[in-house]
Amino acid sequence: MNIFHxxxxxxxxxxxxxxxxxxxxxxxxxxxxxxxxQKTEVFTQGTKxxxxxxxxVNDTIIWASGSNGKIARSTNxxxxxNWITVPNFEKRDFRDIEAFDSNTAIIMAVAEPAIIxxxxxxxxxxxxxxxxTTKGMFLDAMSFADDETGMVIGDxxxxxxxxxxxxxKGDTWIDPVRGDSTKLPTLFLGEAFFASSGTNIFIKRxxxxxxxxxxxxxxxxxxxxxxxxxFQLQMIEGKESTGANSVAxxxxxxxxxxxxxxxxxxxTANNCVLSDNMGKTFFKPQTSPHGYRSxxxxxxxxxxxxxxxxxxxxxxxxxxxxxLISTDxxxxxxxxxxxxxxxxxxxxxxxxxxxx
Numbered sequence: 001m002n003i004f005h006x007x008x009x010x011x012x013x014x015x016x017x018x019x020x021x022x023x024x025x026x027x028x029x030x031x032x033x034x035x036x037x038q039k040t041e042v043f044t045q046g047t048k049x050x051x052x053x054x055x056x057v058n059d060t061i062i063w064a065s066g067s068n069g070k071i072a073r074s075t076n077x078x079x080x081x082n083w084i085t086v087p088n089f090e091k092r093d094f095r096d097i098e099a100f101d102s103n104t105a106i107i108m109a110v111a112e113p114a115i116i117x118x119x120x121x122x123x124x125x126x127x128x129x130x131x132x133t134t135k136g137m138f139l140d141a142m143s144f145a146d147d148e149t150g151m152v153i154g155d156x157x158x159x160x161x162x163x164x165x166x167x168x169k170g171d172t173w174i175d176p177v178r179g180d181s182t183k184l185p186t187l188f189l190g191e192a193f194f195a196s197s198g199t200n201i202f203i204k205r206x207x208x209x210x211x212x213x214x215x216x217x218x219x220x221x222x223x224x225x226x227x228x229x230x231f232q233l234q235m236i237e238g239k240e241s242t243g244a245n246s247v248a249x250x251x252x253x254x255x256x257x258x259x260x261x262x263x264x265x266x267x268t269a270n271n272c273v274l275s276d277n278m279g280k281t282f283f284k285p286q287t288s289p290h291g292y293r294s295x296x297x298x299x300x301x302x303x304x305x306x307x308x309x310x311x312x313x314x315x316x317x318x319x320x321x322x323x324l325i326s327t328d329x330x331x332x333x334x335x336x337x338x339x340x341x342x343x344x345x346x347x348x349x350x351x352x353x354x355x356x
Contacts, residue, residue, distance in 0.1 A: 040312075040326060040344070040352045043078035047349025052294075053097035053107065053198050054332045054351075059339035064351055065094035065107045071123055075102050078343065078353055084123040089115075096142045096198030098150065098170070106142070106150075106170040110195050114139045114154060118170050130164065130173045137162065140193040145203045145211060151176075153201045153215050155192045160184045161215075161225075185230055190220030190240065196262070197295035197332040199246040206253075214279060216257050218243020224257060224279045231279055236261055236270040248296045248304065253278050256319045258306050260292035265310040267291065272306075274319045287321040289313040295332045299342065299356065307333045307344055314356060328352075 051072070053065035062081075064072040069090040072081045086092070092109040099105040103122045106129070109115045114137040116130035136157055144150035148169050154162030160181045164173040177183040193200055193215065203213035214226045222233045222243035236242045241263035248256045255278060260271030272289055273282040291310035298304050304315045306322070307330040313322040330346040333354075345351045 040328065040354045041078075042350060042352045043074070044072065044081045045348050045350035047072075047083055049349045050093075050331070050347045051345035051349065051351065052095045052196060052331045054334045054343060054345045055097045055099035055105065056334045056336040056341065056343055057099050057101060057338065058336050059341045061099065061102050062343055062351070063097050063099035063105050064345050065097035066345075066349070067093040069094070070349070071097070071105075071107065072349070072351060073102075073105075073123055077341065078351065081351065082123070083349075086117065086123075086126055089117070089126075095140070095195040098142050098144050100147055100169065104169075108139050108142055108152060108198075110139050112137045116152065116170065116173065129170055132162075138192075138195070140195040141198040141201045141215075143199075143201045143203045143213070145205050145213075149203070149211065151201065151203045151213060153193055156187045159186050161187060161193070185225055187217065188221040191217050191223070192219050194218050194243070194245045194259070194294070196245045199248070199295050199297075199332070200244060202247050202249050204249065212278075214247065216244035216247050216259075218245060218259055222259070224282075226279060231282065233257060233273055234270060234282060234284060235259055235273060236267075239263070245293065246295045246306075248298050249278075250298045250301050252301060254301070254318065255279055256296050256298075256304060257282075258289060258293045258296040260289075260308070262292050262294070262309065265292035265308060272296075272319070272322070285315075285320050285322065287323075289322040290324040295330075297333055297335055299335060303356065305333055305342065305354070305356065307331070307346075309346075312344070312354070 049066035049070035051066035055063045060077045062074045069086045071084040074081045094107040096108040113133040117126040118129045138155040142152045150166045165176045201215040222235045222237040224231045242261045245259035255275040268288045275282045293306040293308035296306040306313045309329045312326040330344040333344045
């Protein structure tokens with residue numbers, strides 16, 4: 001039956017069919033409106049580097065770090081970027097970065113020797129503030145509770161995760177357990193941490209100003225760790241490419257952990273878990289992100305955004321349901337610490353902004 005007859009709808013068809021068509025039209029229209037409301041604007045690309053470190057100080061100051069010793073810095077909201085190749089570290093892969101202002105930032109290089117560098121002059125000069133030449137050392141991620149207090153995590157050395165802390169804005173790093181490895185959890189064979197976006201670890205201050213933190217492992221085993229306990233995650237595991245990649249904490253201490261299988265990045269199976277009690281119990285979302293995701297962040301208590309090599313998803317209900325808004329590939333997403341702008345970064349030196 002042809003219901004289009006010189007006007008929007010022909011009411012010759014049964015009323016029930018008309019109403020069903022109107023309902024379908026409205027659903028499609030609303031879905032398309034949501035899709036088109038999400039706009040990404042690429043600010044820079046074409047530099048030979050894979051970016052996995054991203055730190056957004058405010059709506060105007062953005063820092064990014066990547067492979068081939070590359071650092072990107074913008075002081076005008078992404079309208080232009082200054083690209084830096086760190087002297088004498090041209091072949092290093094800087095998988096994470098923490099920026100404090102337009103001049104001060106810390107970058108972390110992964111494999112042995114594991115190093116952390118700091119600049120106080122906008123990237124013109126870099127000082128080595130940490131180095132570990134232990135065989136098998138591989139740093140994965142950093143997190144800061146404030147401008148002074150931060151933590152870095154690395155892959156297991158002799159079955160124990162590597163952890164170091166700073167209390168002076170990254171100028172010095174110390175072993176928080178003072179060499180007593182019995183205070184650290186023992187990891188399973190094939191269990192480690194992903195250096196995919198610098199977000200599988202968090203450290204923050206609670207309402208009583210007490211430091212709290214946690215981190216998530218992946219690989220052949222995927223777990224969430226606090227300072228006293230660890231919890232098995234109902235996420236895909238069993239291969240080196242599987243498990244948790246990123247942890248996000250809301251202001252009210254709700255949690256989302258995301259990951260998947262980066263070797264099969266369109267697989268949606270067991271790639272996300274949620275918690276309402278800081279990880280004591282977890283549950284799965286009703287609709288999962290649409291593939292492997294290497295990073296997730298809270299925009300607000302209800303709105304989240306995640307990204308990975310197979311696309312970008314958003315959730316508007318606290319992580320219970322995820323909607324694919326783009327198939328563009330990105331490794332990391334961050335919101336301004338003091339501001340509202342959101343930026344993504346990925347391969348080929350691509351840095352983009354997104355409006356939700």
